[in-house]
Amino acid sequence: MAIIKVVCGIIFKDDLVLICRRKPEKSLGGYWEFPGGKVEGSELYEESLLRELIEELNLKVEIKQHFFDTVHHYDKGAIELISFICSTSGTVVESTDHDQLEWVKVDDLLNWKLAPADIPIAKELIEKYSQIK
Known part of the structure; x- marks a missing residue:
């Protein structure tokens, strides 16, 4: 079975990070996640992320770097x-x-009921963020 490629944004504003709780009727309903979505066709990852954030949140972001x-x-x-x-x-x-x-x-991320795929990203972010503070 093919691995589905999904992009997500770790979106900073005033030293805080945005997390979103999935609606109860969705798969993984009630879990928190970094917003984003599936990569479609031949999209570049960055293009996919910008599109998904507009579609889901009507939010424009500046992508700083791959994480x-x-x-x-x-x-x-x-x-x-x-x-x-x-x-x-x-x-x-x-x-x-x-x-x-x-x-x-950032330091509080693991206090939320994160989707399983988001936990390793949160852990890496906490570790990296604590080194640069």
Whole structure:
């Protein structure tokens, strides 16, 4: 079975990071995640992330750099989660895939019920972030 490529943004604003809770009726409903979505066709990862963030959150971001990739095997298949550090000056007003949005401190990320694929990214971010503070 092919691994599905998914991109996500670690979106910073005022030293906080955006996480979003999946709607209860979605797969992994109730879990928190870094926002993003599936890469379609021959899209570049960055193009896919910018598109997904506009579609889901109507949020424009500036992609700063590639951050960390991880592969996670779920019951229904595997995903490769490709993360990027981003920044925004925008405000999220609504979300199509999420029922809650929170801006949280990096050090607090593991206190949230993160989707399993997002946990290694959160751990890496906490480790790297603590080194540069």
